[in-house]
Amino acid sequence: MTNAKAKQLVILSGKGGTGKTCISAAFASLSTHSPVNCKTVFVDADVDAANLSLVLQPIKTESHEFWGSSQALIDEGNCTGCGACVEVCRYDAIFLNEGNMQTYWIDPVACDGCAACVYACPEGAITMIPQQEGYWFRSETAAGNFFHAELFPGRENSGKLVTLIKQFAKLDAQENKADLIVIDGPPGIGCPVISACAGTDLGLLITEPGQAGLHDLQRALGTLQHFKIPTMICINKADLYPQGTQEIHAYADQQGVQVIGEIPFDESIPKAMINGVAITEQYPHSPAAIAIQKMWDEVLLQHIMEEA
Amino acid sequence: MILMISSQGQDLTSPIEARFGRCPWLIKYNTDTKGSEALANPGLRQSGGAGVAAAQFVIDQGADVVISGDFGPNAANALGASNIAMIKFPADVSQINDVIELFHQGKLNL
Amino acid sequence: MKIAVASGKGGTGKTTVATSLALSLVPAQSVRFMDCDVEAPNAHLFLHPVLTRQIPATIRLPKIDPVRCSLCGKCVEVCQFHALAKVGKTIMVFPQLCHGCGSCTWNCPEGAIEEIPHPIGVMELGDTPAGIDFTHGKLTLSEPMATPIIRQLKKLDRNDQFDITIFDAPPGASCSVVETLRGVDFALLVTEPTPFGLHDLKQMLGIVEELKIPCGVVINREGIGNDQVLEFLADHHIPVLMRIPFQKEIAQGTAAGLSLIDIHPGYQEKFQELERNIRAIVAQEIREV
Numbered sequence: 001m002t003n004a005k006a007k008q009l010v011i012l013s014g015k016g017g018t019g020k021t022c023i024s025a026a027f028a029s030l031s032t033h034s035p036v037n038c039k040t041v042f043v044d045a046d047v048d049a050a051n052l053s054l055v056l057q058p059i060k061t062e063s064h065e066f067w068g069s070s071q072a073l074i075d076e077g078n079c080t081g082c083g084a085c086v087e088v089c090r091y092d093a094i095f096l097n098e099g100n101m102q103t104y105w106i107d108p109v110a111c112d113g114c115a116a117c118v119y120a121c122p123e124g125a126i127t128m129i130p131q132q133e134g135y136w137f138r139s140e141t142a143a144g145n146f147f148h149a150e151l152f153p154g155r156e157n158s159g160k161l162v163t164l165i166k167q168f169a170k171l172d173a174q175e176n177k178a179d180l181i182v183i184d185g186p187p188g189i190g191c192p193v194i195s196a197c198a199g200t201d202l203g204l205l206i207t208e209p210g211q212a213g214l215h216d217l218q219r220a221l222g223t224l225q226h227f228k229i230p231t232m233i234c235i236n237k238a239d240l241y242p243q244g245t246q247e248i249h250a251y252a253d254q255q256g257v258q259v260i261g262e263i264p265f266d267e268s269i270p271k272a273m274i275n276g277v278a279i280t281e282q283y284p285h286s287p288a289a290i291a292i293q294k295m296w297d298e299v300l301l302q303h304i305m306e307e308a
Numbered sequence: 309m310i311l312m313i314s315s316q317g318q319d320l321t322s323p324i325e326a327r328f329g330r331c332p333w334l335i336k337y338n339t340d341t342k343g344s345e346a347l348a349n350p351g352l353r354q355s356g357g358a359g360v361a362a363a364q365f366v367i368d369q370g371a372d373v374v375i376s377g378d379f380g381p382n383a384a385n386a387l388g389a390s391n392i393a394m395i396k397f398p399a400d401v402s403q404i405n406d407v408i409e410l411f412h413q414g415k416l417n418l
Numbered sequence: 419m420k421i422a423v424a425s426g427k428g429g430t431g432k433t434t435v436a437t438s439l440a441l442s443l444v445p446a447q448s449v450r451f452m453d454c455d456v457e458a459p460n461a462h463l464f465l466h467p468v469l470t471r472q473i474p475a476t477i478r479l480p481k482i483d484p485v486r487c488s489l490c491g492k493c494v495e496v497c498q499f500h501a502l503a504k505v506g507k508t509i510m511v512f513p514q515l516c517h518g519c520g521s522c523t524w525n526c527p528e529g530a531i532e533e534i535p536h537p538i539g540v541m542e543l544g545d546t547p548a549g550i551d552f553t554h555g556k557l558t559l560s561e562p563m564a565t566p567i568i569r570q571l572k573k574l575d576r577n578d579q580f581d582i583t584i585f586d587a588p589p590g591a592s593c594s595v596v597e598t599l600r601g602v603d604f605a606l607l608v609t610e611p612t613p614f615g616l617h618d619l620k621q622m623l624g625i626v627e628e629l630k631i632p633c634g635v636v637i638n639r640e641g642i643g644n645d646q647v648l649e650f651l652a653d654h655h656i657p658v659l660m661r662i663p664f665q666k667e668i669a670q671g672t673a674a675g676l677s678l679i680d681i682h683p684g685y686q687e688k689f690q691e692l693e694r695n696i697r698a699i700v701a702q703e704i705r706e707v
Contacts, residue, residue, distance in 0.1 A: 130353075
């Protein structure tokens with residue numbers, strides 16, 4: 001084991017659909033023929049809408065169950081209908097059985113797994129049942145090892161799953177002496193985003209011009225600043241709404257944040273996505289691919305390799 | 309002095325485990341008697357708060373020093389407040405035995 | 419009727435569809451709009467509400483009275499989230515792990531735990547110039563839990579009757595989306611005809627199926643992708659209720675904060691028809707149950 005640490009780059013956006021995953025996939029393909037040798041490990045931290053594997057074409061080498069929180073279950077035979085459980089439940093998850101109005105049942109969709117009802121039930125009729133909430137995988141791709149997951153629809157704990165796959169990616173990077181971990185983050189600013197950006201060295205915010213993009217960029221940047229992560233901005237579809245692009249530049253200047261790239265609107269992006277190939281691989285001479293290549297070189301040379 | 313070391317297995321020849329909150333086993337080692345035992349980490353089963361659960365376990369075991377690869381912020385807060393020393397694995401160890409030997413040689417730095 | 423607009427994948431046009439639907443219906447019906455994407459709320463940028471009321475969204479954090487606490491450790495034992503630890507002669511609280519469930523409070527034999535409301539965000543209410551009753555929630559930066567705010571937003575709606583209530587859901591397919599969809603009559607799923615859109619739409623359909631909510635799909639940016647989404651929907655007998663083509667003027671207009679009916683007034687009639695179709699599906703569902 002070595003103590004030499006791989007740098008961690010997290011790609012976020014606030015607003016969804018700005019192109020995080022397409023850019024992560026392009027970075028993966030670029031990392032294999034970069035001017036400097038940069039061994040990279042990849043993480044798809046958007047575990048409830050995990051799309052990076054649709055482009056990286058991973059071969060799964062390990063598959064693990066992810067067990068998350070537990071849910072409370074009432075043994076109807078022992079329920080006397082006293083309602084002590086209802087009194088303590090803050091999640092409105094406990095209801096009278098329709099067929100038998102003397103007993104209660106717990107809606108698993110609403111249960112938070114706090115177990116307050118378990119302790120409140122005088123009959124000991126409630127138990128906690130552990131839940132499998134998804135799978136996580138270690139995979140090999142042409143660009144390097146890849147850690148990803150599938151959260152079952154509607155489950156909790158996506159932040160925990162993100163933390164878990166990041167931990168394994170970090171260990172893998174240590175073992176294989178990788179230089180960089182690229183983390184494709186989820187949208188928003190909440191628990192999975194906080195998990196995705198914890199401990200990272202550099203944030204790249206992908207935004208698009210427009211009122212919604214700018215508003216969400218501000219919240220995402222605020223979150224990264226809160227965790228003191230140095231951050232850069234990339235404007236995707238920059239030519240679609242030039243006025244919005246100017247507003248982002250003005251905001252970035254005011255915040256002292258570098259705009260590291262502008263990617264023009266380019267139909268090559270969805271076309272490459274449909275073929276399951278990174279845009280820089282399939283259409284290397286398209287305007288978007290050239291812009292992404294320029295950005296990757298700058299990220300790599302200015303921010304990843306400078307201290308190496 | 310009681311050491312607790314995060315481990316992938318139950319033996320002194322087991323590989324070390326870099327994760328503290330979610331290590332499968334914690335090897336408890338008494339530096340005076342040189343006796344050891346393997347304890348299952350209760351944090352491993354937790355969906356959330358694994359670091360705090362593992363820290364609470366280590367505190368309850370009366371540990372003086374915890375040795376692992378990395379400590380999350382919550383675990384570090386709880387261990388720090390209990391005056392338990394946290395040491396990260398040095399670069400050249402792979403087994404629990406290596407860690408114990410380095411400790412006896414006085415080569416583990418706090 | 420209560421409709422949730424959701425998508426799985428982010429950036430497919432949920433908010434564009436939800437706000438345009440609200441604006442199309444408000445001339446003839448009473449409309450409430452709730453933006454449940456509390457991590458990245460954007461609907462106000464399109465509906466321009468005058469926000470006149472603010473209600474803090476809170477969770478209740480335990481505060482332990484050191485005088486009464488006997489250090490028995492019961493609170494540590496009952497907390498499923500490990501938000502409490504017994505450390506030396508004190509009980510430490512880890513606010514970021516606490517769900518505010520109250521279990522420690524109820525189980526403390528000494529009555530030593532008091533609960534302090536901890537703000538995690540804010541709910542803002544007001545009316546829009548078009549007459550839509552508007553509410554959104556905003557998660558405070560660096561707070562992890564969005565779901566409690568959504569739960570509190572939906573509580574505000576519980577006893578009110580509007581002709582139509584539209585919930586704008588967050589992206590993804592985890593617990594916060596489930597909380598938004600709980601108890602609605604219909605889920606309107608917005609997707610784009612790409613592999614990413616299809617993958618995430620399938621995740622959404624998993625939730626809708628588990629909650630037993632009728633649903634239909636809006637295909638946005640038609641023309642940029644392929645036919646996989648349409649083929650999948652046809653195979654699974656899921657109705658396509660509207661198609662919005664990819665046009666630069668729509669992309670530019672929505673970027674500038676315009677709704678679809680501002681960009682193409684003809685969409686008002688299309689959204690009204692969409693709503694009639696939704697009501698027909700919901701009525702059919704009720705008859706079958």
